[in-house]
Amino acid sequence: MDTPIDRESRRRKRELYIIVIALSVVLLLTYLEAHIFNLGPGLPIASSVLVFTLININLLLLLLIIFLVMRNIVKLIFERKRRIFGSKLRIRLVAAFVTLSLVPTILLFLVAIKFITTSIEFWFDAKIEQSLQDSLEVGRAYYDRLKAETIQCGLEISHAISDGKLLHSSHRNSLQRLITSKCEQYHLASVQIFSSKLSLIAEVQNPKVNVQKFSNPIPLIKEKLPQSENVEIKSLSHSDVVLGFVPIKAPRNSKDILGWVVINSFIPKALMGKMGGIAKGFEEYSQLKMLKNPIKLGYLITLSIVTLLIIFSATWFGFYLAKGITIPIQELAAGTHKIAEGDLDVHIDLEGRDEIGFLVHSFNKMAQDLRASKQEIETTNEELRRINREIEQRRKYMEIVLSNVAAGVVAIDAHNRIRSINKSAERMLMIKTDKVLYKNYREVLKPQHLKIADDFVETLRLTKRDTLEREISLSIGDKELTLLVNVTLLKDEEGNRLGMVVVFDDLTELEKAQRVAVWREVAKRIAHEIKNPLTPIQLSAQRLRRRYIDKFAHDGEIFDECTRTIINQVDEMMRLVNEFSNFARLPAVSLRPNDLTKIIDETLVLYREAHKNIHFRFVKSNGIPIFKIDGEQMKRVMINLLDNAVDSIDGEGTVTVALSHDPVLKMVRIEVQDTGSGISPEDKARLFEPYFSTKKGGMGLGLAIVNAIVSDHHGFVRVQDNTPRGTKFIIELPIQT
Secondary structure, three states, rough: OOHHHHHHHHHHHHHHHHHHHHHHHHHHHHHHHHOOOOOOOOOOOOHHHHHHHHHHHHHHHHHHHHHHHHHHHHHHHHHHHHOOHHHHHHHHHHHHHHHOOOOOOOHHHHHHHHHHHHHHHOOOOHHHHHHHHHHHHHHHHHHHHHHHHHHHHHHHHHHHHHHHHHOHHHHHHHHHHHHHHHHOOOOEEEEEEEEOOOOOOEEEOOOOOOOOOOOHHHHHHHHHOOOOOEEEEEOOOOOOEEEEEEEEOOOOOOOOEEEEEEEEEEEEEEEHHHHHHHHHHHHHHHHHHHHHHHHHHHHHHHHHHHHHHHHHHHHHHHHHHHHHHHHHHHHHHHHHHHHHOOOOOOOEEEOOOOOOHHHHHHHHHHHHHHHHHHHHHHHHHHHHHHHHHHHHHHHHHHHHHHHHOOEEEEEEEEEEEEEEEHHHHHHHHHOOOOHOOOHHHHHHOHHHHHHHHHHHHHHHHHHOEEEEEEEEEEOOOOOEEEEEEEEEEEOOOOOOOEEEEEEEEOOHHHHHHHHHHHHHHHHHHHHHHHHHHHHHHHHHHHHHHHHHHHOOOOOOOHHHHHHHHHHHHHHHHHHHHHHHHHHHHHOOOOOEEOHHEEEHHHHHHHHHHHHOOOOEEEOOOOOOOEEEEEEHHHHHHHHHHHHHHHHOOOOOOOEEEEEEEEEEOOOOEEEEEOOOOOOOHHOOOOOOOOOOOOOOOOOOOOHHHHHHHHHHOOEEEEEOOOOOOOOOOOEEEEEEO
């Protein structure tokens, strides 16, 4: 869960990221601008960083204000495109304020830019730069002259020493006088004479020059060992000193160095200060000249910030005034729209004593009155809905009852139109509700069925009864149905006819069951009455045959034929009696978990061996479960069905057994299909009745036994035409685990 501490932490991190990014941008821009403006190495880093940092900060402020101004402009454009109420008025107000402030601001901006540009150009005028440069050149010329005089003095001393051989120890006084005179002549600070081995021979210092002790020149002499003269300027704490080195060469061989003349010339402190001031002034001027364009850019950015700030202020002020006008109007428009859509819980929280405030108050009063009226209407509607719900619940209850009753129910109005029909009626009559609903029943019924309906209506009219019940037989599709039909007339309290309700029960299966029960009882009695005398007759015929077959000479063949006929017919009658007996007392099913796939496989093996001219196919789906069935009786069912299939095929043919499983309905489906001669529609209705057979010499008990066994398993068996020819028997068994 997002806590306030987490939000505060994220806000601090976001601010830190923004600060770091802004500083990085400033530093990067400073670096790039320093290279873009090609600043020289003489410019101090601190000054350049400060200038460009200020410029970049102003640039960021400029970008920020540009963003704010553009944001307001884009906001106005999007409001106009979205057609937000009041956007046109807001654009006009903002445009008016921006226009009023933009003209003088731009004029002031241009004048200020011109003034600043002129002032900066005056600061960096070429004459000023030339004057500073000339002053600096004068100082440099003085230094150059002083260097030249120092070298000249050194050369004069060197030549005098070389010509007069003053380095000899006998001429030391002359040497001292020479360097003293030259020191006074050229106003030198000091003169030193060193031998070729760099030992000090003579030295003189000008007492008029108040300078500190000079440093040892020997390291510099060693550094300047080349034979040519050299001069350097050394800076001391209070002044600068020109230090000259001149070699003393031999008179005849200029390559031999006899010694060195070291001269120190002092530069006065006042002169050095003026020269330093000139150099510093020129350097500062050069630095400022390198910052000329950045300074102009900084002023330009500052003026741009002020200009955009004025534009932003005008824009904001326009938004502020427009807000005071358009927001109340927007609230009123939004509230009106909500009321138009049916939402009356609208209240505008705007206070004001002007005309807009009065308009808002009137709107709130109107919304309150509408809300009160709506509540009264909703209360009335709720009561009506409650009554309608009760009616609807009763209607649904009646529909549920009608859809779940076993009897078929059809409601017909006073205009003979079918108003409702339940699922049982759909199933029995083999019709679809959506195809017959609201149609006249005379248009829906077939002529033979319409005749029955007219007979019911005519009987009710003649007898003036409200209810009539009859048992009828109908042929629907390929089925023969026995229905118990009840027709009841509907009348209102005043006796006006509203229609009628037709209720019919399917007695077909009940009638079949009754016939089977009767036939079982008949078979039981016939088997009992016939079986008792058959055994003595068979035994007597066999005894006569064994005892007297050899005693008939001429009539022995006749005797043999008669006795054999008696025995064979008795066997045939015994078989018939056994069939009667089996049908009369089928054993009770013993339900145990069995593999139906294995049972069918074992049965088909026998038929494949016995009937080579017929192709037996077994098509089974995956996942056939093992469930409770009577294995022996189901094998008997398969034998009876396969016998019928084989008998119907004349010559070669195909018998297909298909086994499938429906996990949703929890049902196993067996289909036995053959390509035989098929069964006529009129025979299909009686096919499962006892002692009805389409085969010549058939007993008519095989399919009756199949029907009985499947019924004992709580299943169903039916027959259909096979495609393209032949017959298809379908058995549906519920899965009992």
